[in-house]
Amino acid sequence: MQGGPENATTTDERHSSRVTIEVNGASREVTLDNRTTLLDTLREHLDLTGAKKGCDHGQCGSCTVLLDGRRVKSCLIFAVTVDGRSVVTVEGLAGPDGLSPLQAAFVAHDAFQCGYCTPGQLCSARGMLDEVSRGWPSAVTEDLNTRVELTDAEIRERMAGNLCRCAAYPHIVAAVRETAGAREPAARAMRAASS
Template sequence: MVFEVNGTSQTLTLDNRTTVLDALREHLGLIGAKKGCDHGQCGSCTVLLDGRRVKSCLVFAVTVDGRSVVTVEGLAEPGELSPLQAAFIAHDAFQCGYCTPGQLCSARGMLDEVAQGWPSAVTGDLDAPAELTDAEIRERMAGNLCRCAAYPHIVAAVRETAAGGRAAAR
């Protein structure tokens, strides 16, 4: 199979039972996405598949042939931080850090969904652009768990990035 990972074409020969998560970690050495629950419940393995958030432990690698995957390692240029990563640091939006790669990929995907006008379960006016309130951010990030409970900091980092705040300007 051939697919793009963080802008680079990758060719792998894999067992058809191999997940995207295992292909990334075990075959490509990209260890940012974490194996938390291995059941799609925690979100630690979240990556972007063709720009959409997916839990990579639930997706068979053979299904991404010809497609594009972005991991936490691909969110910024080497040696730099993306505005979202800078905001996570500025707001101390992680503690142990285990869930952080999945949180970052999910937040990037969520911000792109908002920019495209996608509503969530708590979006009030479906005809107006979504306003990223704390409740809206929490709902959209609900698929990513943090055992350290850094949620208020994660929400603040996402809100600041969406608003183009000081961390986003870095």
């Protein structure tokens, strides 16, 4: 009886996996079809709808989240590959006292219009600022032997994987620049303490 109800259960079990992901600091366990993307897992199984499905091809960046601290496009990653790993979505960026400094800067600089891309922009900017603090160069970094200076050109290059159909780019750059400026004194203090 191929294709009967008994085989359907067996087939589903063979093509699904139990996955445990730490999402925004909480351990979440779900059973998923092995073909389910991280984006669909977040939105449809964990009710975290901040990451948006824009293009579903990794081209727009609306679905950007942080995976083990690095920015990724969640529509391109199968959820089974992140078993045991840590994911931060836009819902996890705020702290106990409210908006993170980056989120507050986005509001202050009106760095969004329709807001559809904003969760991905925020996660990407957070990941990008962490990359800069670790000294990672970009394609436009002029001197690889000195500390990366976060110019507007650097910000635009590093955020190029996140599209904004409303073209709020100047405001996004201003918000990221302000946040980076606020982080710099703390980064200098950490560098001094480690020397």
